[in-house]
Amino acid sequence: MKPLKKVLLFLLVCLLIFAAILTYNYFNFESKQISVEKAEKVAIDPGAIHRFSKALQIKTVSPENLADFDSLEFKKFNDFMKSSYPLMDSLLIKKQFNDFSHLFLWKGTDTSLKPIILMAHLDVVPVIEKNLPEWKSPPFAGVIKNDTIWGRGAIDDKVGVIAISEAVEWLLKNNYRPKRDIYLAFGHDEEIGGPRGATAIASYLKDQGVEAEFIMDEGGVIANGLVPGVSKDVALIGTAEKGFLSLNFSVKIEGGHSSMPGKETAIDVLASAISKIKKNPLPTKFTVPLEGFIDYLGPEMPFANKLIFANKGILKPIILSAFEKSPSSSAMIRTTTAPTIFNSGVKDNIIPQRANATVNFRILPETTIQDVLDHVTKVINDDRVKIEKSSTMNEASNLSSTDSYGFQLINRTIKELYPEVFTSPNLVVGATDSRHFKLLSPNIYRFSPIHLNEDTKKSFHGLNERLAVSDFNNGIQFYINLLKNSN
Template identity: 35%
Template sequence: MKKIIFILISILILLIIVVVIKTVTYPFKKVNSNITSGWKMIKDDSAIQRLSGGLKIPTVSSGELGEFNYSTFDTIKEYLKNSYPLIYQNTEFVEVNTYGLIFRLKGSNSSLSPILFLSHTDVVPPGDAEVKDKSENIFRPDDRPLPAVSEVSEEWDFGPFSGAVANGRIYGRGSVDMKGMLFSLLESMNNLIKTKHFPQRDIYLAFGFDEEVGGQQGAVKIAEYFKNKNIQFDAVYDEGGLILEKGSVTGIDSDVAVIGCAEKGFLSVKIKVKGLGGHSSMPPAESAIGKAAVIMQRLEKDQMKPVMTPLINQFFTNVGGSMPFVNRMAIANQWLLRPVLLSQLTKNNSTNALIRTTTALTMMKGSDAPNVLSPEIEFVVNFRLLPGNTVKDVKEHIANATKGFEVEIEEIDSVKEASTISSSNTKAFKLIESAIKEIHPTAIATPYLTVGATDAYKYQIVSKNIYRFMPIKINNAEKQSIHSTNEYLSIENYMKMIHYFEYIMKNYDK
């Protein structure tokens, strides 16, 4: 017996030694120890004013896909033309489906595949709120008071379409998503033209106008335009990841720049569950709503299995060096601890979304009266598909969850598979890393999975290298303002974003 215990203890000690050695020698990405101060921000008041003016134009997309008021989109087209005459004079300009905008800055070497930068002019609605006058706190970049503004809500520091510049910030719906990026791209190209820096390869800008409602009339048509012209891009850059401020990601002791090399798929289904209706005074043993509850419980309890994909494994390899030793040990020893690692990751909403196809019960409809049993209950469940899972896989999963019940299943909204995965071993990706070091030298840049939907997905037909990243550094509170109240972009972020895109445009072929 003593001999068996001795052998077991020896095996345990050996196992611990192996785990520690693998943890210590695991190739976690090292943060650059030769940190420089990076690019020094240069404030450009005229650029700030141009963005401020663009935020005042309420280009809201809402309601049915592609069905909304386009008058403000006519306004912003005219505003851009007046604000950036050099770009319109020195690029080939094309309108696609009236409101899709394409700019081509011609390069000196036509044999090189072009690069493409994306954005969109539309924004989500600002929400409903009472308003009050707060104009005394709104200033121009040069500190001269703006005219009185009355559309300031109690939930917004300044009106959602005021374009107010105050407290080192530029306020307004779309300042982050995504007019800040749109105007920074135009500023970057404008600077190239002003300084007579013409690239080797063509640089394209393409702006959709209905991204917030699916992009079917904007990005889809623009991508088809490029496809029909036989244009293949060396790289496509769009929104997606951000620079997450130190402390905003639990367990990571560093700023982290997450670069979306793929995005999740999307499937929403309406499930109608049949049962006996009638008066609540004589209920059946199992009502339709009870049956629906069983199905919903199955969907939430038995979700699709978590998986450590190569992309997310690369993410943890990059950020793991800034995590506590226990976390590093689990990442470095997945041969032994992968079940434990996956179990821990599923307990956090953010990390759970990175390792599985998620299930979200979002809508439900039943009886309209408290004493009436509805013969039919319907509910909606939304799945975000992990690369590697397919729509077919999810449908089989739904079939298993509804087994034994009389149901009707209907797809609603747009349906799309998870995107392809773009390599991080490309010139296009390495330029992102270099540009990040310019503006935030201490940030860890890493490939990532974008969990939301972007226009980038539509451009897979014209490029295999698609990267989703907006170079702004934000904390948790600022991240929550996107699509919510009090959205703003700091002046520092805006200036650095302009420099970031200008850096990529200038250095792509160096």
């Protein structure tokens, strides 16, 4: 046999083996979706949606400038909780932190069981005044129309506070008693990092020796049309969240008159540094949440996608390349780099001596703040650029298992209420109050039982925040089922 024919035969054999491996993996890529009996729904109190409306009317805004903090509005919310949920207020052990954050303890009957902690936050982000004409309903009116409730906090995150409270109040009215202790932790300053709310609550629980079976906070949602290649809604359960870091950069170089500029100005040097950072981001990589996302949703996808995901070990470069194509999916595979502030100069004919910039990084799990700092320093490679860490930073969270009691409980409860929905672990790219609770349990999950689509996902922290009334009612049902199932 001629050498060329031998080479071609060898290549053909290799191709056949490769195709056989792909095919074998495809047919062994089995669904992880569970099948459970659909839960019978309870009758939700019609007054619940009106209490939610009242909650949205209270302007519990966390301002960036603490001098603008309106304590009277937060006091109103305290009074609202006391009057709206009298059984929860009187029968549960309650404690307040820094006046406005709440911790409730519902004692269980079996002290051998570890407690669970349900979290939410009652504060909201400000509404930009110049955008008010673009709101279809006033942001603090709590208007209910066309099966939709409108207002700041409808999604982020008064829905969590109110749905949990409604569920607990319903269970108390029906003489339910949990086997395990249930903690309800409602922070009042999540939107500015939770320094006086969640941080204080977590510190107290740690001092009390609390070790939770699992913790659940906001973060994941039921995504409608947001997962490419999946035709059904997907309940995304956050098993980890990214860390964050802002680096401040400064350059000081002799200035002068603009008619006689030097070779480089402070602006030139700093602009070059920022450009280098943007052009050389931290590398893409697979994370454990992404692996879980692929394992849970890959088997439910069309042939081509399923084939690729079934062979993720072999076709990793193809998957990473595909994820890089959109900002939302790219955030799942890399530590992101976002220049957010650049300041220099005071007059058009004066070359400034100083230039300052800030770059925000959202850090992948298993990447550290020091990793980011080392990478940036190496990429810039210029001693004239001074780099300082901002005062607010947080490492990426630990990874929570999909094999734990907590994940399986949340997964099953979702399926009882939404049997047609796919479920999947997911990486939360924003920050939640749950990061302050990491010493209380290795099993922290982030999920809110509400639907978001391409339109409504832009509304929280943005214009026309709103939620379907049916979603709110189903949210109450979800927490009722979750607490019952925890027995």
